[in-house]
Amino acid sequence: MTKKMDQVADSYFNCNDSERAAFELGIKLGALFHQFIGTPVSSENLDILERAIEKTTERQAFVTKAEVKILPKGLENRTESAFFDYTTLSGDMLEVKVYVNFKGVEAVGRMEYISELDYPLMYLESIG
Amino acid sequence: MTKKMDQVADSYFNCNDSERAAFELGIKLGALFHQFIGTPVSSENLDILERAIEKTTERQAFVTKAEVKILPKGLENRTESAFFDYTTLSGDMLEVKVYVNFKGVEAVGRMEYISELDYPLMYLESIG
Amino acid sequence: MTKKMDQVADSYFNCNDSERAAFELGIKLGALFHQFIGTPVSSENLDILERAIEKTTERQAFVTKAEVKILPKGLENRTESAFFDYTTLSGDMLEVKVYVNFKGVEAVGRMEYISELDYPLMYLESIG
């Protein structure tokens, strides 16, 4: 972003740099989950979908890196039929790590299914 | 959430309460945008879609309130035809305000189209 | 749609009216599923989300009626906590019936979870 546009966007924020980094990181995790949940997946297209999610995430503002792993839950033993060799991407299949850097503050967030919570938790692993 | 589950989830975070509030707020705005962009809208269903987006946002963790306004951009002059009386929801049609409260820290976020940026900006309006 | 625009759109199709009706119906069911899967739902917002999905579907070309029922699967026993009183909409929670009419040919389609298939099946219930 050009310096001037940067200042225009920043002028809307009322927070410090670490809160901004945390906010930007949250946006990216929420976006990723709700954009791609429901995508048809099979054992044969997990790799390319992982790469596509990484690349589309990495191009967003302040993201320095994105790592995506899709677990083949629900795809085991499904190779024998037209209906059963794919499923739709659900939250418990996703393991994601996103790195954001805002003005030198690095925030690292993850999403993964936590069995104890029975829930795909998005959390802020580190910031500073 | 029960106290125990609360502690389980919190144990994954390494940040202070205001960074957590900012992170949770970002999640909700990113989720809202990417869940509902593309929804078919017409001048006749804007109201119910606004309410549905508000209600589904308000039920998420730490959200205390959500306000959604959908601007009828691209719907003007479209009432005369089957193809032209609806469009799909795009980012520049959404005006959103979400309130999050994490352990007493209130974070207020907005999304709106900023003409100077030609972009639907998500920003942290206030936190504290 | 005005008569003229109608003719423009029709000129792209090479099929008979019942195939067109079946095609338009398929579009609506595929759209509905992939637009709304992943939406956060709780026992308190099922009704308004059902109505919103119906209204946004009914405004699309050639749809005469849409009926949507969301089953509260995964929401039972979740009322006691912030994380557990909602889930995200999945295919097995949806029961949908959509009516399309193209030039007098009515096509009725459904989507519902079929336990024998362990799959949310979209099917053409009747056409004629």
Place this chain on the structure above:
Amino acid sequence: MTKKMDQVADSYFNCNDSERAAFELGIKLGALFHQFIGTPVSSENLDILERAIEKTTERQAFVTKAEVKILPKGLENRTESAFFDYTTLSGDMLEVKVYVNFKGVEAVGRMEYISELDYPLMYLESIG
């Protein structure tokens, strides 16, 4: 799909084979549009997103081939800034061709933006 499961699914349908082919094709086009609209795209990730959409479409029932082209509309002149070097995928950027075969009936569908309609039209190009 195993013969038996095939028969279970087929038993829900009341239509001929060409109507079925048209219906299945419509599902795939509606799904593709509403799954991927809103995805963040930049000039650097169009290719991998095109391939991912093709692969996730091709794994669905009865699809024999999918071809996806994403036009870089709205990405021109955006390379100089963090906010401006990406946009979100919209219907007018997509050119799609999907081939379905149901019991020997091949249906070919397309989606592309039609300027005369100012609309991304999904249409049945051929069936037989």
